[in-house]
Amino acid sequence: MNSRSAGGSLTPEGTRGGAATTLLLAVAVAVTAACAQVAPGPTSAPATSAPSGQSVRVPDVIWVPSDVAVVMKMLEMAQVKPGDVVYDLGSGDGRIVILAAQKFGARGVGVDLNGDLVQQSRENAVKAGVADRVTFLQQDLFLTDLSEATVVTLYLFPDVNRRLMPKLRRELRPGSRIVSHDYDLGDWPPEKTVEVALPDRAHYVYFWRIAP
Numbered sequence: 427m428n429s430r431s432a433g434g435s436l437t438p439e440g441t442r443g444g445a446a447t448t449l450l451l452a453v454a455v456a457v458t459a460a461c462a463q464v465a466p467g468p469t470s471a472p473a474t475s476a477p478s479g480q481s482v483r484v485p486d487v488i489w490v491p492s493d494v495a496v497v498m499k500m501l502e503m504a505q506v507k508p509g510d511v512v513y514d515l516g517s518g519d520g521r522i523v524i525l526a527a528q529k530f531g532a533r534g535v536g537v538d539l540n541g542d543l544v545q546q547s548r549e550n551a552v553k554a555g556v557a558d559r560v561t562f563l564q565q566d567l568f569l570t571d572l573s574e575a576t577v578v579t580l581y582l583f584p585d586v587n588r589r590l591m592p593k594l595r596r597e598l599r600p601g602s603r604i605v606s607h608d609y610d611l612g613d614w615p616p617e618k619t620v621e622v623a624l625p626d627r628a629h630y631v632y633f634w635r636i637a638p
């Protein structure tokens with residue numbers, strides 16, 4: 427039986443069919459959205475970029491810059507040198523990768539969800555004269571491809587570090603180094619820990635190396 431009346435309106439059967447179709451569509455959209463959230467993305471995934479000033483999602487940690495003295499200790503402990511590629515995951519105003527390029531001759535990639543900070547980092551890199559050796563990406567650090575990194579720097583939060591640890595172990599190449607300001611990597615013991623005494627408080631830098 428035709429489910430449409432002469433006027434084109436749906437009969438009750440047609441309406442039930444339409445409701446079922448609508449329900450199926452809603453489920454399909456929900457499943458697609460859920461898959462998109464868990465699917466791993468490429469390093470510079472356009473899907474995660476957003477206009478400057480916007481975060482594509484709520485950041486896991488607010489921006490608190492590392493003191494330059496702590497940054498220098500992080501880069502020294504990681505033995506950064508020319509040829510290294512330093513990734514700062516949650517790069518704030520870009521200071522870590524900028525100093526890695528300026529003082530240690532490395533290349534750097536900074537990743538941050540906050541578009542304003544990414545823009546500020548790019549301007550800071552130009553002022554520091556290292557814009558040709560550093561890149562800043564507005565994207566989620568959990569969706570960033572780390573395979574190119576030889577050094578990873580972190581100033582995040584304990585639970586974020588713990589969630590990140592499997593990705594670091596999976597994607598970093600043997601011999602790569604990780605340094606973290608203030609927070610360790612849960613049950614992965616650091617090879618070295620150094621205290622940096624500053625007027626505000628004692629800061630800590632933790633060091634790990636991916637086994638060669």
Ligand SMILES: C[S@@+](CC[C@H](N)C(=O)[O-])C[C@H]1O[C@@H](n2cnc3c(N)ncnc32)[C@H](O)[C@@H]1O
Binds near residue numbers: 484489538581
């Ligand atoms: C404590 S600040 C550290 C900034 C810089 N690394 C430093 O030490 O000066 C943490 C940064 O991580 C960024 N962030 C938080 N969650 C993030 C995520 N899931 N992906 C990318 N950036 C994130 C924040 O926007 C913030 O700028």
